[in-house]
Amino acid sequence: MAERSTSGAPAKRSVRRRFSRRKGCRFCADSTLKIDYKEVRNLRYFVTERGKIVPRRISGNCAEHQRKIREAIKRARNIALLPFTAGHSLD
Numbered sequence: 001m002a003e004r005s006t007s008g009a010p011a012k013r014s015v016r017r018r019f020s021r022r023k024g025c026r027f028c029a030d031s032t033l034k035i036d037y038k039e040v041r042n043l044r045y046f047v048t049e050r051g052k053i054v055p056r057r058i059s060g061n062c063a064e065h066q067r068k069i070r071e072a073i074k075r076a077r078n079i080a081l082l083p084f085t086a087g088h089s090l091d
Contacts, residue, residue, distance in 0.1 A: 023060025037075035
């Protein structure tokens with residue numbers, strides 16, 4: 001039986017639906033793009049303003065390329081091409 005609210009009317013249930021299309025991996029789609037720790041301009045898209053690595057559900061990368069991006073970002077941080085946090089920016 002349907003649930004009733006205190007006023008006697010049927011209670012509304014919130015239903016979340018996502019209508020957005022799943023992003024495709026840009027590196028799988030375009031084989032000319034390379035993931036390199038020395039290309040900081042390409043890696044900046046995958047790092048937030050706070051310095052965190054963007055997860056693959058947001059960036060749209062496949063698991064393989066997300067791992068390569070993660071390694072490239074970590075390598076760029078270690079040789080000071082990318083900042084670790086927002087307070088360490090080199091700009």
